[in-house]
Each structure stands twice: as structure tokens, then as C-alpha cells.
Amino acid sequence: MKLLLTLSFIVSSLCLTANDGVQSVQANMIIQDGSIAIIEEISYELSNDPDSLIVKILPFEGSELFIDSILMNDAPQSYEILTMKPIIIIKLSSVKNGMEKLIFHYRIAFNEASFFIPLFFSDLTATKSQSDFFNLKMNWSKDEDYNIHFPKVPMEVKENANQKFTTLEMPAAPSLVRMQRVEGHSSLSFNQVVDLGVGAVFLLIGLLLWMNRKKLAYG
Numbered sequence: 001m002k003l004l005l006t007l008s009f010i011v012s013s014l015c016l017t018a019n020d021g022v023q024s025v026q027a028n029m030i031i032q033d034g035s036i037a038i039i040e041e042i043s044y045e046l047s048n049d050p051d052s053l054i055v056k057i058l059p060f061e062g063s064e065l066f067i068d069s070i071l072m073n074d075a076p077q078s079y080e081i082l083t084m085k086p087i088i089i090i091k092l093s094s095v096k097n098g099m100e101k102l103i104f105h106y107r108i109a110f111n112e113a114s115f116f117i118p119l120f121f122s123d124l125t126a127t128k129s130q131s132d133f134f135n136l137k138m139n140w141s142k143d144e145d146y147n148i149h150f151p152k153v154p155m156e157v158k159e160n161a162n163q164k165f166t167t168l169e170m171p172a173a174p175s176l177v178r179m180q181r182v183e184g185h186s187s188l189s190f191n192q193v194v195d196l197g198v199g200a201v202f203l204l205i206g207l208l209l210w211m212n213r214k215k216l217a218y219g
Contacts, residue, residue: 020046021127024135025173027119031140036108040120043101045127053092055102058118058175059085063110065118071103117177126172134173139165150178 023043030037059065070077070092082089092102104120126133140146142164148155151174156167 020048021124022122022173023127024133025119026135027137029117029136029138029177031138031144031146034110036110036117038104038106038108038117040104040106041101042104042120042122044099044124046099049095049099051093051095053095053099053102053122054082055090055092055120055122057088057090057120058116059088060116060118060176062112063108063115066107066109068105068107071105073098073100074103077102113181113183115179115181117179119173119175119177121173121175129171131171132169134170136168136170136177137165138167139163145182147180147182148177149180150174150176 021044023045025040025042027038027040057065065088070079070090072092072095077092078094080091080093082091102120108115108117138148140163142159142162145164148166148168151168151170153168153170158165158167
């Protein structure tokens, strides 16, 4: 009987800790004038609050990382940067009871046409694998344009008069987003291009009529 109770306790403990990990990751990015403002939210499911938590983020040449704040359950969280290379490792101490999410506010400054946007991650595994585990939303001015080279997944693209919006979902969270600025981008919309094309056609017809006005007049 004691052996059965012991085995039952061990199995229950394993099941409990097996569910510990990351529930979802969401990131919102705004690109403007060579700078990217990022808000990344990582939701956790933990059976026990750890004394500390380690998070990591990749540094890349040609860009600079600025951490504005780290929040735990919407409250400011103190942190210590342990290493900067080859990977930035950050220790979060005094983890509060009932930690449900971490929110990272940070910025990336880039000066190259091709650049990487790093994302925070930890060694904790995902508690589920659904198509919307990772959700990314990006927007930038229509005066600029960018291609997303990684992750290469189906994306939803919308736009209004001034902004372009891109949304994608994945069953796993990447540690980075790779992008390329489109050089020589024209800010003309599709409707403007159509209007210009129609105008050019009418201009050409008018020019042909003027050049052949005598033939039309006298037959």
C-alpha cells in the first residue's frame, strides 16, 4: 500500500511538473525610421514559483538592443544582465507568487537593409503546440516596405491610408525574425497605379487623335 501511494505521488508530481512551461508568446512590433518598438508577452503555467528565472535574447551585428522595462504580471520587475556575448542572459530575481506572464518592452535600432529582430525566450518548454501558440503583429508606414524572410509562414496583410499591417501565427515561438527593407519602394497604392495607367491610356488616345486630326476631318 505504501509503495502504491509512493508511486502515485511520484506520477502526480511528474504530471504536475510536465505541465510547467510556456503557454503562449505574443509580440507586437512597430517599425519606424530605422527603429523597432517591441512588446513581447510570454505567458507561463507554473505549479511552483521559482526563486529566479533566466531569460535569453540573441545579439546581432548591425543592430542595437535597448531594454526599456520588464514587467511581471504587469508590475515592474528587477533584473540583472549576466552576459552580453555570445548570447544575452538575464536573471529575473524575486519572482512573485503566481507568476503568469512576463512583458518585455524593448527597442531595436538597425542601419542595414537586411536585419534581425531578436525575441526573448527561456529554457522552459511549451505546454501546448497549437497553431496560434506564437502570434506576431507588425506594422509600418506605407512610405516604407519590408519583406519577412523568416519565419516563412502564411501571413495576413492589411493596410489603410497610412499603415501596413502584417499578422502571422505559428505552433512554436522563434528566437528571431529576419527582415529585408525594400529599397526604392514606391508609396503609390494599387488604386493610384490604376488611375495613372488609365490616365496614360487617355493621354495616348488624345495624342493619336491630335496627330491624325486632319485625316479625321477630311476623311
